[in-house]
Amino acid sequence: MKTVHPLSELKPGEGGVIARIEGSVLRLRLMERGLLPGERVQTLKRAPLGDPIELALDGFRLSIRKQEAERIFVVREEESK
Amino acid sequence: MNANERRIAVLAGNPNSGKTTLFNALTGLRQKVGNYAGVTVERKTGVFETNGAEWSLIDLPGAYSLTARSPEETIARKALRGEMEDLPKPNLAIIVVDASNLDRNLYLATQILNMGVPSVIALNMMDQAETAGAQIDADILAAQLGAPVVPMIATRGEGVEELKAAAENGASEPPMRPWRLDDESEAALSYVSLALGRVHKEASDAELDSEAVRLVAGGDSESTPPSDEAAEAVAEARNTLSQNGHTPETFEAQARHRWIRSVTAKAVGRSENALLSRSDRIDSVLTHRVFGPLILLAAALLAFQAIFSWASIPMDWIDAGVSALGGWVGGWMPEGALSGLIVDGVIAGVGSVVIFLPQILFLFFFIGLLEDTGYMARAAFMMDRFMRGMGLHGNAFIPLLSSFACAIPGIMATRTISEPKDRLATILVAPLMACSARLPVYVLIIAAFIPGGAWAQSLSLTGLYLLGVLAAMAMAFLFKKTLLRGEAAPLILELPPYRLPNWRTLFFRLWDRSGEFIKRAGGMILAATIVLWFMASYPKLPADVEAAYETRLAAAETEAAEQQIENERAEAAISNSFAARLGRWTEPALRPLGFDWRIGVGVIASFAAREVFVGAMGTLYGVGEADDDTKSLQERLEGAVWESGDKKGENIYTLPTAVALLLFYVFALQCVSTVAVMRRETNSWRWPAFAWVYMFILAYGFAWAGRVAVAAFI
Ligand SMILES: Nc1nc2c(ncn2[C@@H]2O[C@H](COP(=O)(O)OP(=O)(O)OP(=O)(O)O)[C@@H](O)[C@H]2O)c(=O)[nH]1
Numbered sequence: 001m002k003t004v005h006p007l008s009e010l011k012p013g014e015g016g017v018i019a020r021i022e023g024s025v026l027r028l029r030l031m032e033r034g035l036l037p038g039e040r041v042q043t044l045k046r047a048p049l050g051d052p053i054e055l056a057l058d059g060f061r062l063s064i065r066k067q068e069a070e071r072i073f074v075v076r077e078e079e080s081k
Numbered sequence: 082m083n084a085n086e087r088r089i090a091v092l093a094g095n096p097n098s099g100k101t102t103l104f105n106a107l108t109g110l111r112q113k114v115g116n117y118a119g120v121t122v123e124r125k126t127g128v129f130e131t132n133g134a135e136w137s138l139i140d141l142p143g144a145y146s147l148t149a150r151s152p153e154e155t156i157a158r159k160a161l162r163g164e165m166e167d168l169p170k171p172n173l174a175i176i177v178v179d180a181s182n183l184d185r186n187l188y189l190a191t192q193i194l195n196m197g198v199p200s201v202i203a204l205n206m207m208d209q210a211e212t213a214g215a216q217i218d219a220d221i222l223a224a225q226l227g228a229p230v231v232p233m234i235a236t237r238g239e240g241v242e243e244l245k246a247a248a249e250n251g252a253s254e255p256p257m258r259p260w261r262l263d264d265e266s267e268a269a270l271s272y273v274s275l276a277l278g279r280v281h282k283e284a285s286d287a288e289l290d291s292e293a294v295r296l297v298a299g300g301d302s303e304s305t306p307p308s309d310e311a312a313e314a315v316a317e318a319r320n321t322l323s324q325n326g327h328t329p330e331t332f333e334a335q336a337r338h339r340w341i342r343s344v345t346a347k348a349v350g351r352s353e354n355a356l357l358s359r360s361d362r363i364d365s366v367l368t369h370r371v372f373g374p375l376i377l378l379a380a381a382l383l384a385f386q387a388i389f390s391w392a393s394i395p396m397d398w399i400d401a402g403v404s405a406l407g408g409w410v411g412g413w414m415p416e417g418a419l420s421g422l423i424v425d426g427v428i429a430g431v432g433s434v435v436i437f438l439p440q441i442l443f444l445f446f447f448i449g450l451l452e453d454t455g456y457m458a459r460a461a462f463m464m465d466r467f468m469r470g471m472g473l474h475g476n477a478f479i480p481l482l483s484s485f486a487c488a489i490p491g492i493m494a495t496r497t498i499s500e501p502k503d504r505l506a507t508i509l510v511a512p513l514m515a516c517s518a519r520l521p522v523y524v525l526i527i528a529a530f531i532p533g534g535a536w537a538q539s540l541s542l543t544g545l546y547l548l549g550v551l552a553a554m555a556m557a558f559l560f561k562k563t564l565l566r567g568e569a570a571p572l573i574l575e576l577p578p579y580r581l582p583n584w585r586t587l588f589f590r591l592w593d594r595s596g597e598f599i600k601r602a603g604g605m606i607l608a609a610t611i612v613l614w615f616m617a618s619y620p621k622l623p624a625d626v627e628a629a630y631e632t633r634l635a636a637a638e639t640e641a642a643e644q645q646i647e648n649e650r651a652e653a654a655i656s657n658s659f660a661a662r663l664g665r666w667t668e669p670a671l672r673p674l675g676f677d678w679r680i681g682v683g684v685i686a687s688f689a690a691r692e693v694f695v696g697a698m699g700t701l702y703g704v705g706e707a708d709d710d711t712k713s714l715q716e717r718l719e720g721a722v723w724e725s726g727d728k729k730g731e732n733i734y735t736l737p738t739a740v741a742l743l744l745f746y747v748f749a750l751q752c753v754s755t756v757a758v759m760r761r762e763t764n765s766w767r768w769p770a771f772a773w774v775y776m777f778i779l780a781y782g783f784a785w786a787g788r789v790a791v792a793a794f795i
Pocket residue numbers: 094095096097098099100101102103143205206207208209233234235236237452453454580582583586
């Protein structure tokens with residue numbers, strides 16, 4: 001059984017596959033920008049003040065706040081294999 | 082095609098896809114900037130020609146989709162559908178697509194295509210795509226999308242002619258929505274289309290279908306179905322979709338992305354993305370936990386150094402040039418009312434507009450550099466946490482920082498803030514940041530009245546700057562909690578790959594911004610200067626008083642004596658003027674702050690620009706306008722006493738009064754130019770009026786409280 005974790009729990013450098021996104025407005029916004037269930041995402045780093053975080057997606061870099069990252073659930077890389 | 086027929090094209094695309102660059106490449110300097118009717122979103126219009134036709138080109142706001150939740154998206158969608166006031170339905174959409182980030186950019190592009198708008202795809206940034214390891218076959222892409230695709234590099238002008246040719250050939254109507262759901266869901270969607278068709282009789286099938294998809298996704302005020310029948314069909318469709326395993330809000334995003342994937346899988350060969358790996362390496366330094374903020378600080382300091390010391394060189398030239406011109410014209414015209422109007426009103430007024438240009442140019446040069454290299458997004462990334470304390474996003478950081486130099490470019494720079502409420506909050510507090518025009522006032526008053534030597538004085542100066550920052554933060558926080566409250570928008574900040582800046586783009590930006598400042602704010606600043614000049618020079622001294630000065634002048638033996646008499650005459654003249662009458666009239670209101678009528682006049686004159694205060698006080702105290710000569714002005718101020726009232730004979734400029742005056746200048750919005758720019762950027766008088774009033778209340782309140790507190794303390 002694969003467990004999902006909020007994206008905010010991933011350490012810098014860790015990646016995963018997006019399982020679901022909560023919150024309907026947020027979900028649509030993120031999906032239009034290419035952050036969809038099934039996509040691979042990696043957290044690159046945190047901003048100097050700890051928030052927001054920088055995400056690596058296929059072909060681009062996006063930054064979102066921790067509070068939004070808490071609503072994105074991913075399957076960790078090693079577990080998804 | 083008739084040669085003199087004017088056709089309409091719109092330019093659409095994601096933010097940062099090169100829309101502006103392409104717009105400039107197509108239209109050159111033949112462009113006009115305005116607003117979309119009723120909103121503050123900027124609208125640029127230009128002209129270009131192809132062999133057979135002349136085109137009006139309208140720049141649509143950058144957007145990631147047409148689902149209409151932000152004002153930008155709503156405008157883009159309405160413009161494409163021909164629903165905007167004063168903007169007929171376009172004949173052609175030029176869709177700018179960033180080839181180095183094709184999948185994401187095709188989302189908006191295919192939404193537009195599927196609306197049935199005849200379109201040409203400008204596949205921009207081909208150079209970047211190559212570095213990003215994407216080999217794009219434009220022909221396959223065109224065949225898949227069903228629209229002409231023109232590869233180009235807008236910064237070098239490559240592909241512009243081909244794009245014009247494609248526009249000329251006319252795009253055929255693109256295919257309807259190519260991605261499909263299961264049969265049951267599709268049937269439900271087509272019922273919605275049918276119902277919509279009974280309301281919008283002229284709409285094409287593609288238009289109806291794309292509107293149906295949008296309404297079913299629904300969820301905001303812009304997506305109310307137009308009839309009861311349509312509303313029922315929409316509700317039904319949402320049910321059917323859910324039953325078939327779709328999420329109504331996001332089925333489009335999922336299905337469209339899946340389809341785009343399948344298109345780029347055919348049209349794009351991929352290898353290692355050197356663009357992003359290079360960018361990540363740069364970021365490992367520039368957004369490093371320790372070095373990142375230090376570099377940001379250093380960059381800001383460098384920019385301020387440039388603005389304070391380098392911009393002051395051309396500003397001095399302009400100043401000197403304006404006085405020379407005034408002197409020349411004044412010498413050549415017969416003395417009198419007309420020469421006064423021209424020299425002290427018009428020429429000085431034009432000068433006070435032009436004097437802002439060096440700062441605006443320097444600041445926008447830096448901001449342009451930050452934007453074009455991609456560093457701006459990193460600054461927002463690093464400062465977001467800090468700015469959140471005021472209820473704002475990281476992207477408000479640079480505009481507020483710029484306001485330290487001058488609130489005008491700072492307010493103009495708020496256009497990079499996409500949330501309307503955040504933008505307004507930023508505009509409202511930007512004038513609280515201590516701009517460079519406050520500096521001479523601070524220096525004069527601190528030097529004369531703050532005891533305790535250089536240390537205490539520089540501490541006071543720092544304190545005034547800090548106070549401005551704190552006030553801006555507190556007010557932004559307050560506005561976001563009350564007046565501009567709204568759902569906290571999530572931060573979704575793109576960090577584009579680093580790029581070398583393009584000088585052409587930078588030049589256009591500077592041209593644009595300065596031209597706009599002169600056109601939009603220049604008239605008002607000029608008018609205000611003339612009014613203030615009139616108030617300070619009329620009515621003239623009675624003839625017999627003038628004659629007495631003339632006699633004394635004729636009798637004067639040394640040049641110093643002559644100067645002395647001239648200064649006395651100027652003092653007498655201004656004391657007799659409308660400005661002085663207004664000053665005396667407002668004195669009772671200003672007395673609680675410890676201000677006499679002269680300070681009142683200085684404060685009123687400062688509305689042209691704060692630094693005018695020093696010169697005005699010079700005239701009022703008869704030391705001449707020589708502002709380099711602040712020493713003698715300081716002495717006069719120190720010796721000034723009350724002329725009437727219960728404190729007659731006592732010193733005016735006591736420490737409490739000086740503190741009150743300083744505090745007043747920290748808060749008051751004394752700058753017509755800022756007011757003019759605010760009105761331009763918010764498209765109404767309401768917000769500048771509001772800003773003026775709230776800042777005046779703060780100024781008065783703090784000045785009074787400061788005076789009382791200091792008086793109790795000493
Ligand atoms: N390498 C490269 N850079 C480009 C190209 N076209 C535009 N740029 C650069 O990309 C950046 C963004 O271009 P803009 O024209 O400002 O993009 P925009 O879509 O108007 O962006 P917004 O103003 O943010 O909406 C600028 O720094 C341009 O110099 C291109 O074909 N190749």
